[in-house]
Amino acid sequence: MELFAVVSVASLILGIVAMWLTCKKRSVVGNYPKDTIVLHQIRRGPYAPSISPFCVKLETYLRMSKLKYQNVCGRTMSSKGKVPWIELNGQEIADSEFCIEFLNKKFDVDLNAGVSRVDLATGVAFQRLAEDSLYWCLVLYRWVFRVNEAWLEEARIPVLFRWYVSRFTRRQTWSQGHGRHSQAEVDRILQSDLQALSEFLGTKPFLLGREPSQVDCAVFGQLSQFKWNMHGCLANTLVTETFPNLSAYCERMKERYWPDWDEHTLMGRKQDK
Numbered sequence: 001m002e003l004f005a006v007v008s009v010a011s012l013i014l015g016i017v018a019m020w021l022t023c024k025k026r027s028v029v030g031n032y033p034k035d036t037i038v039l040h041q042i043r044r045g046p047y048a049p050s051i052s053p054f055c056v057k058l059e060t061y062l063r064m065s066k067l068k069y070q071n072v073c074g075r076t077m078s079s080k081g082k083v084p085w086i087e088l089n090g091q092e093i094a095d096s097e098f099c100i101e102f103l104n105k106k107f108d109v110d111l112n113a114g115v116s117r118v119d120l121a122t123g124v125a126f127q128r129l130a131e132d133s134l135y136w137c138l139v140l141y142r143w144v145f146r147v148n149e150a151w152l153e154e155a156r157i158p159v160l161f162r163w164y165v166s167r168f169t170r171r172q173t174w175s176q177g178h179g180r181h182s183q184a185e186v187d188r189i190l191q192s193d194l195q196a197l198s199e200f201l202g203t204k205p206f207l208l209g210r211e212p213s214q215v216d217c218a219v220f221g222q223l224s225q226f227k228w229n230m231h232g233c234l235a236n237t238l239v240t241e242t243f244p245n246l247s248a249y250c251e252r253m254k255e256r257y258w259p260d261w262d263e264h265t266l267m268g269r270k271q272d273k
Protein backbone atom coordinates (compact mmCIF):
# COMPACT_ATOMS: atom_id res chain seq x y z
CA MET A 1 0.00 0.00 0.00
CA GLU A 2 2.83 2.32 0.99
CA LEU A 3 4.71 1.43 -2.17
CA PHE A 4 1.60 2.18 -4.20
CA ALA A 5 1.31 5.63 -2.59
CA VAL A 6 4.99 6.38 -3.22
CA VAL A 7 4.72 5.30 -6.88
CA SER A 8 1.55 7.38 -7.35
CA VAL A 9 3.09 10.51 -5.84
CA ALA A 10 6.31 10.00 -7.83
CA SER A 11 4.32 9.59 -11.08
CA LEU A 12 2.31 12.70 -10.29
CA ILE A 13 5.47 14.73 -9.69
CA LEU A 14 7.11 13.31 -12.83
CA GLY A 15 3.98 14.12 -14.82
CA ILE A 16 3.87 17.71 -13.57
CA VAL A 17 7.58 18.25 -14.29
CA ALA A 18 7.23 16.66 -17.74
CA MET A 19 4.25 18.88 -18.49
CA TRP A 20 6.20 21.93 -17.38
CA LEU A 21 9.21 20.93 -19.51
CA THR A 22 7.16 20.23 -22.57
CA CYS A 23 4.31 22.66 -22.18
CA LYS A 24 3.32 24.16 -25.45
CA LYS A 25 3.22 27.82 -24.68
CA ARG A 26 1.62 29.88 -27.29
CA SER A 27 1.51 33.59 -27.79
CA VAL A 28 1.56 35.98 -30.66
CA VAL A 29 3.33 38.81 -28.93
CA GLY A 30 3.30 41.26 -31.80
CA ASN A 31 6.04 43.21 -30.09
CA TYR A 32 8.36 43.21 -33.06
CA PRO A 33 9.19 45.97 -35.50
CA LYS A 34 6.65 46.42 -38.28
CA ASP A 35 7.07 44.11 -41.27
CA THR A 36 9.53 41.85 -39.46
CA ILE A 37 9.14 38.18 -40.26
CA VAL A 38 9.51 36.42 -36.94
CA LEU A 39 10.55 32.79 -37.22
CA HIS A 40 9.55 30.76 -34.19
CA GLN A 41 11.46 27.55 -33.81
CA ILE A 42 13.02 25.32 -31.19
CA ARG A 43 16.53 25.95 -30.04
CA ARG A 44 19.57 25.13 -32.12
CA GLY A 45 20.77 21.56 -32.73
CA PRO A 46 24.23 20.13 -32.10
CA TYR A 47 25.49 19.72 -35.67
CA ALA A 48 22.71 21.28 -37.76
CA PRO A 49 20.90 24.54 -37.00
CA SER A 50 17.90 22.63 -35.69
CA ILE A 51 17.00 19.12 -34.63
CA SER A 52 13.71 19.76 -36.43
CA PRO A 53 13.87 19.15 -40.18
CA PHE A 54 10.91 21.48 -40.66
CA CYS A 55 12.73 24.33 -38.92
CA VAL A 56 15.79 23.79 -41.15
CA LYS A 57 13.42 23.77 -44.14
CA LEU A 58 11.72 27.06 -43.32
CA GLU A 59 14.89 28.87 -42.35
CA THR A 60 16.56 27.65 -45.55
CA TYR A 61 13.59 28.97 -47.52
CA LEU A 62 13.95 32.39 -45.87
CA ARG A 63 17.60 32.43 -46.83
CA MET A 64 16.92 31.23 -50.38
CA SER A 65 14.29 33.90 -50.89
CA LYS A 66 16.53 36.54 -49.27
CA LEU A 67 13.77 37.64 -46.91
CA LYS A 68 14.95 39.29 -43.72
CA TYR A 69 13.76 37.52 -40.61
CA GLN A 70 14.23 37.45 -36.88
CA ASN A 71 14.77 34.17 -35.13
CA VAL A 72 13.01 33.35 -31.90
CA CYS A 73 14.23 30.04 -30.55
CA GLY A 74 12.15 28.63 -27.72
CA ARG A 75 9.25 26.41 -26.74
CA THR A 76 6.43 28.48 -28.13
CA MET A 77 4.32 26.36 -30.45
CA SER A 78 1.89 27.48 -33.12
CA SER A 79 -1.86 27.31 -32.68
CA LYS A 80 -1.55 23.88 -34.33
CA GLY A 81 0.80 22.74 -31.57
CA LYS A 82 3.88 22.46 -33.78
CA VAL A 83 7.02 24.30 -34.82
CA PRO A 84 8.10 26.09 -36.89
CA TRP A 85 5.72 28.96 -37.42
CA ILE A 86 6.00 32.60 -38.29
CA GLU A 87 4.35 35.82 -37.35
CA LEU A 88 4.23 39.00 -39.32
CA ASN A 89 2.66 42.19 -37.98
CA GLY A 90 0.82 40.19 -35.32
CA GLN A 91 -0.54 37.60 -37.75
CA GLU A 92 0.36 33.97 -37.06
CA ILE A 93 0.96 31.47 -39.83
CA ALA A 94 1.39 27.85 -38.76
CA ASP A 95 3.00 24.97 -40.69
CA SER A 96 6.21 25.41 -42.68
CA GLU A 97 4.50 24.83 -46.02
CA PHE A 98 1.73 27.33 -45.33
CA CYS A 99 4.36 29.82 -44.15
CA ILE A 100 6.15 29.43 -47.48
CA GLU A 101 2.91 29.78 -49.42
CA PHE A 102 2.04 32.92 -47.44
CA LEU A 103 5.46 34.52 -47.86
CA ASN A 104 5.57 33.70 -51.57
CA LYS A 105 2.33 35.58 -52.07
CA LYS A 106 3.10 38.45 -49.70
CA PHE A 107 6.59 39.18 -51.00
CA ASP A 108 6.16 37.94 -54.54
CA VAL A 109 8.73 35.20 -54.20
CA ASP A 110 9.02 32.47 -56.83
CA LEU A 111 11.74 29.93 -56.27
CA ASN A 112 10.33 27.73 -59.01
CA ALA A 113 10.80 30.09 -61.93
CA GLY A 114 11.72 28.14 -65.04
CA VAL A 115 10.82 24.73 -63.61
CA SER A 116 8.46 22.69 -65.80
CA ARG A 117 5.06 21.62 -64.47
CA VAL A 118 6.02 17.97 -64.72
CA ASP A 119 9.17 18.55 -62.68
CA LEU A 120 7.17 20.52 -60.13
CA ALA A 121 4.73 17.61 -59.85
CA THR A 122 7.62 15.19 -59.32
CA GLY A 123 8.99 17.60 -56.73
CA VAL A 124 5.71 17.46 -54.80
CA ALA A 125 5.89 13.65 -54.78
CA PHE A 126 9.46 13.69 -53.44
CA GLN A 127 8.53 16.27 -50.85
CA ARG A 128 5.79 13.94 -49.60
CA LEU A 129 8.31 11.09 -49.51
CA ALA A 130 10.65 13.27 -47.46
CA GLU A 131 8.10 14.75 -45.08
CA ASP A 132 5.61 11.92 -44.75
CA SER A 133 7.93 8.91 -44.75
CA LEU A 134 11.57 9.87 -44.14
CA TYR A 135 10.49 12.15 -41.31
CA TRP A 136 8.74 9.34 -39.47
CA CYS A 137 11.77 7.08 -39.88
CA LEU A 138 13.83 9.87 -38.33
CA VAL A 139 11.42 10.22 -35.42
CA LEU A 140 11.48 6.47 -34.81
CA TYR A 141 15.27 6.16 -34.87
CA ARG A 142 15.71 9.17 -32.66
CA TRP A 143 13.01 8.78 -30.08
CA VAL A 144 11.67 5.23 -30.16
CA PHE A 145 14.61 3.01 -31.21
CA ARG A 146 16.95 5.47 -29.46
CA VAL A 147 19.83 4.65 -31.79
CA ASN A 148 22.07 7.39 -30.49
CA GLU A 149 21.89 8.29 -26.81
CA ALA A 150 25.14 10.24 -27.03
CA TRP A 151 23.56 12.53 -29.59
CA LEU A 152 20.67 13.26 -27.22
CA GLU A 153 23.29 14.42 -24.72
CA GLU A 154 24.95 16.59 -27.34
CA ALA A 155 21.59 18.06 -28.24
CA ARG A 156 21.26 18.93 -24.52
CA ILE A 157 17.87 17.32 -24.26
CA PRO A 158 16.84 16.86 -20.62
CA VAL A 159 16.30 13.23 -19.55
CA LEU A 160 12.69 13.82 -18.56
CA PHE A 161 11.97 15.46 -21.89
CA ARG A 162 13.45 12.45 -23.73
CA TRP A 163 11.18 10.17 -21.78
CA TYR A 164 8.14 12.34 -22.56
CA VAL A 165 8.96 12.66 -26.27
CA SER A 166 9.61 8.91 -26.52
CA ARG A 167 6.16 8.23 -25.14
CA PHE A 168 4.26 10.61 -27.34
CA THR A 169 6.22 9.83 -30.51
CA ARG A 170 5.52 6.14 -29.92
CA ARG A 171 1.83 7.01 -30.03
CA GLN A 172 2.26 9.36 -33.01
CA THR A 173 4.22 6.88 -35.12
CA TRP A 174 1.81 4.08 -34.27
CA SER A 175 -1.10 6.20 -35.56
CA GLN A 176 0.88 7.27 -38.61
CA GLY A 177 1.83 3.66 -39.37
CA HIS A 178 5.63 3.44 -39.50
CA GLY A 179 5.66 2.86 -35.75
CA ARG A 180 3.98 -0.52 -36.17
CA HIS A 181 7.06 -1.91 -37.91
CA SER A 182 10.18 -3.45 -36.43
CA GLN A 183 13.44 -1.52 -36.64
CA ALA A 184 14.64 -3.87 -39.40
CA GLU A 185 11.51 -3.09 -41.40
CA VAL A 186 11.91 0.65 -40.91
CA ASP A 187 15.52 0.22 -42.10
CA ARG A 188 14.10 -1.19 -45.34
CA ILE A 189 11.61 1.66 -45.77
CA LEU A 190 14.37 4.19 -45.17
CA GLN A 191 16.74 2.48 -47.58
CA SER A 192 14.19 2.41 -50.40
CA ASP A 193 13.12 6.03 -49.79
CA LEU A 194 16.73 7.21 -49.88
CA GLN A 195 17.48 5.08 -52.90
CA ALA A 196 14.56 6.63 -54.82
CA LEU A 197 15.74 10.11 -53.85
CA SER A 198 19.31 9.29 -54.81
CA GLU A 199 18.31 7.81 -58.18
CA PHE A 200 16.15 10.81 -59.00
CA LEU A 201 18.82 13.30 -57.98
CA GLY A 202 21.40 11.42 -60.03
CA THR A 203 24.14 13.81 -61.09
CA LYS A 204 21.98 16.94 -60.93
CA PRO A 205 23.28 19.54 -58.47
CA PHE A 206 19.79 20.14 -57.06
CA LEU A 207 16.64 18.08 -57.02
CA LEU A 208 14.98 19.58 -60.07
CA GLY A 209 18.01 20.67 -62.02
CA ARG A 210 20.99 22.96 -62.14
CA GLU A 211 19.51 25.54 -59.79
CA PRO A 212 17.76 25.05 -56.45
CA SER A 213 13.97 25.30 -56.28
CA GLN A 214 11.45 25.37 -53.47
CA VAL A 215 11.33 21.61 -53.00
CA ASP A 216 15.02 21.65 -52.08
CA CYS A 217 14.17 23.41 -48.82
CA ALA A 218 12.00 20.51 -47.71
CA VAL A 219 14.28 17.73 -48.93
CA PHE A 220 17.38 19.40 -47.51
CA GLY A 221 15.58 19.93 -44.19
CA GLN A 222 14.97 16.20 -43.80
CA LEU A 223 18.32 15.04 -45.17
CA SER A 224 20.20 17.52 -42.97
CA GLN A 225 19.13 15.45 -39.98
CA PHE A 226 20.38 12.16 -41.41
CA LYS A 227 23.64 13.69 -42.53
CA TRP A 228 24.54 15.84 -39.53
CA ASN A 229 22.31 14.92 -36.63
CA MET A 230 22.23 11.10 -36.72
CA HIS A 231 25.81 9.88 -36.74
CA GLY A 232 26.65 6.38 -35.69
CA CYS A 233 23.58 4.74 -37.19
CA LEU A 234 22.34 3.26 -40.44
CA ALA A 235 20.46 6.41 -41.46
CA ASN A 236 23.70 8.36 -41.43
CA THR A 237 25.71 5.65 -43.20
CA LEU A 238 23.11 5.47 -45.97
CA VAL A 239 23.34 9.20 -46.67
CA THR A 240 27.07 9.59 -46.24
CA GLU A 241 28.33 6.33 -47.75
CA THR A 242 25.70 4.33 -49.64
CA PHE A 243 24.23 7.29 -51.48
CA PRO A 244 27.09 9.79 -51.65
CA ASN A 245 25.22 12.03 -54.10
CA LEU A 246 22.76 12.82 -51.27
CA SER A 247 25.61 13.79 -49.02
CA ALA A 248 27.17 16.00 -51.71
CA TYR A 249 23.76 17.57 -52.27
CA CYS A 250 23.51 18.46 -48.57
CA GLU A 251 26.98 20.00 -48.68
CA ARG A 252 25.98 22.03 -51.75
CA MET A 253 22.87 23.41 -50.05
CA LYS A 254 24.80 24.16 -46.90
CA GLU A 255 27.54 25.93 -48.77
CA ARG A 256 25.12 28.03 -50.76
CA TYR A 257 22.68 29.07 -48.05
CA TRP A 258 24.43 28.49 -44.76
CA PRO A 259 27.95 29.92 -44.91
CA ASP A 260 27.43 30.69 -41.19
CA TRP A 261 26.24 27.13 -40.37
CA ASP A 262 28.67 26.59 -37.49
CA GLU A 263 27.58 29.80 -35.80
CA HIS A 264 24.08 28.38 -35.64
CA THR A 265 24.83 24.97 -34.15
CA LEU A 266 25.39 24.10 -30.52
CA MET A 267 28.71 22.48 -31.31
CA GLY A 268 29.69 25.49 -33.38
CA ARG A 269 29.07 27.56 -30.25
CA LYS A 270 27.12 30.81 -30.76
CA GLN A 271 23.39 30.45 -30.23
CA ASP A 272 20.60 32.67 -31.44
CA LYS A 273 18.50 34.43 -28.92
Ligand SMILES: N[C@@H](CCC(=O)N[C@@H](CS)C(=O)NCC(=O)O)C(=O)O
Pocket residue numbers: 051052053054055081082083084094095096097
Ligand atom coordinates in the same frame (compact mmCIF):
# COMPACT_ATOMS: atom_id res chain seq x y z
N1 LIG B 1 3.60 19.90 -41.25
C1 LIG B 1 4.34 20.58 -40.23
C2 LIG B 1 5.17 19.57 -39.46
C3 LIG B 1 5.97 20.24 -38.32
C4 LIG B 1 6.36 19.24 -37.25
O1 LIG B 1 6.02 18.04 -37.28
N2 LIG B 1 7.10 19.74 -36.28
C5 LIG B 1 7.48 18.91 -35.16
C6 LIG B 1 8.94 19.18 -34.82
S1 LIG B 1 9.97 18.49 -36.05
C7 LIG B 1 6.64 19.29 -33.96
O2 LIG B 1 6.40 20.45 -33.70
N3 LIG B 1 6.17 18.29 -33.21
C8 LIG B 1 5.42 18.51 -32.03
C9 LIG B 1 4.21 17.63 -31.98
O3 LIG B 1 4.01 16.83 -32.91
O4 LIG B 1 3.48 17.75 -31.01
C10 LIG B 1 5.21 21.65 -40.86
O5 LIG B 1 5.53 21.53 -42.05
O6 LIG B 1 5.53 22.66 -40.19
